Structure formats: C-alpha cells, structure tokens
Amino acid sequence: LAKTTQPISMDSYEGQEVNITCSHNNIATNDYITWYQQFPSQGPRFIIQGYKTKVTNEVASLFIPADRKSSTLSLPRVSLSDTAVYYCLVGVFNAGNNRKLIWGLGTSLAVNP
Amino acid sequence: DVKVTQSSRYLVKRTGEKVFLECVQDMDHENMFWYRQDPGLGLRLIYFSYDVKMKEKGDIPEGYSVSREKKERFSLILESASTNQTSMYLCASSPHGTSASYEQYFGPGTRLTVT
Numbered sequence: 683l684a685k686t687t688q689p690i691s692m693d694s695y696e697g698q699e700v701n702i703t704c705s706h707n708n709i710a711t712n713d714y715i716t717w718y719q720q721f722p723s724q725g726p727r728f729i730i731q732g733y734k735t736k737v738t739n740e741v742a743s744l745f746i747p748a749d750r751k752s753s754t755l756s757l758p759r760v761s762l763s764d765t766a767v768y769y770c771l772v773g774v775f776n777a778g779n780n781r782k783l784i785w786g787l788g789t790s791l792a793v794n795p
Numbered sequence: 796d797v798k799v800t801q802s803s804r805y806l807v808k809r810t811g812e813k814v815f816l817e818c819v820q821d822m823d824h825e826n827m828f829w830y831r832q833d834p835g836l837g838l839r840l841i842y843f844s845y846d847v848k849m850k851e852k853g854d855i856p857e858g859y860s861v862s863r864e865k866k867e868r869f870s871l872i873l874e875s876a877s878t879n880q881t882s883m884y885l886c887a888s889s890p891h892g893t894s895a896s897y898e899q900y901f902g903p904g905t906r907l908t909v910t
Contacts, residue, residue: 718899724904769838771897
C-alpha cells in the first residue's frame with residue numbers, strides 16, 4: 683500500500699536549522715516530491731519541489747537520496763513565523779498502473795523563542 | 796500571483812440540504828482539485844478535473860459530485876448533506892503536466908458545518 687510517513691510534530695528554537703523527513707517507499711519513477719506549508723485557517727502553500735539530489739530556493743532546501751525513497755525538507759534559521767504544518771506530496775502508481783497523488787499527514791512544527 | 800477563491804469561508808447547512816461550494820481560479824490552469832481536510836486525516840482528494848467537463852474520482856468521492864463547465868470554475872456539490880461531511884473543504888488548481896500537477900495553488904478553504 684503506497685503511503686508517505688512523516689513525523690507528527692517537531693519542536694525547535696529560533697535561529698536553528700530544522701530538517702523534516704518524509705518516507706515514500708513506492709514513489710513513481712518519474713514523479714516529483716513536493717512540500718507545502720500550511721498556517722491555521724489557510725490553504726497549503728507550495729514551498730519547494732524536486733526530483734533528485736538537492737534543490738534550493740529562497741525559502742528552503744530539499745534533499746533527495748539516490749533511491750528516492752525519502753526526502754528531507756531543510757529550513758535554515760527558523761523564526762517564529764515558520765510555525766506551521768508541513769506536508770510532503772508524492773506521486774505513486776496504484777494497482778491499476780494509474781498515477782495517484784499521496785499526501786503525508788503533515789508535521790506540525792513549533793518554533794519557540 | 797495565482798489567485799484561487801472560494802465562495803464562502805464559513806457555511807452552516809442542515810442535514811439533507813443540497814450544498815454548492817464554488818471555486819474560481821484566475822491563472823488559466825487546466826487542473827483543479829477538491830479536497831477535504833480533517834484533523835488526523837490530512838488532505839483527502841474528493842475529485843479532480845484536468846479539463847472542462849472532465850472529472851476524475853479521488854479517494855473519497857462518495858456523497859459528492861462536481862461540475863466544471865468553464866475552465867476557471869470548479870464546483871463541488873453535496874447532494875444531500877450529512878453530519879459526517881462537516882469538514883474544511885479546500886480547492887486547488889495547477890497547470891498541466893506531470894511536475895506541475897504537484898505545484899498546486901490552494902484557496903483559503905470553506906469550513907462547512909452540517910447540523
């Protein structure tokens with residue numbers, strides 16, 4: 683059964699680097715790994731997307747090992763405003779060989795002063 | 796900036812009522828999605844559409860239907876609302892293409908309460 687697994691919650695302090703890992707054992711060969719951020723009472727917001735190795739943008743970095751069975755979202759020097767829920771999203775092939783999007787259940791990150 | 800708007804932020808309906816949730820996007824995106832979000836269950840896909848008048852069932856389509864008569868508008872219909880459909884409903888859109896499908900732009904959500 684295809685699924686993604688990520689920690690339910692994490693705690694950090696301002697200025698620290700935070701790494702959130704998502705396991706996705708059945709990811710489809712040619713599909714992407716995407717991460718979102720969600721604040722209370724808002725829809726999720728796209729953060730970063732990658733296929734392999736490392737991707738970096740102004741907000742975060744995404745590390746993907748060669749086997750692509752996991753990915754790690756890295757938030758450098760977090761601030762209080764980074765307190766949010768973070769979701770990973772991957773594509774897998776189901777039993778009928780159709781592509782299906784699988785969302786993780788989210789990691790609730792609390793950044794403390 | 797991509798903008799996805801939903802017709803209501805909060806909605807209260809009675810059991811058995813027919814409920815319409817409207818979603819409009821202004822970026823000419825081919826794909827549109829309807830999700831519901833419940834505590835502990837994350838985001839669950841109800842329906843998606845990859846073109847006008849085209850629709851595909853997601854993971855939990857039972858009790859819902861959708862309509863896409865125009866590219867920018869995707870409606871979710873609860874034929875006969877029930878209390879177990881009380882939830883946060885999120886609409887999203889994305890451009891066409893494999894990688895782009897994952898870069899979804901979400902609306903603010905509609906919190907629906909069925910009493």
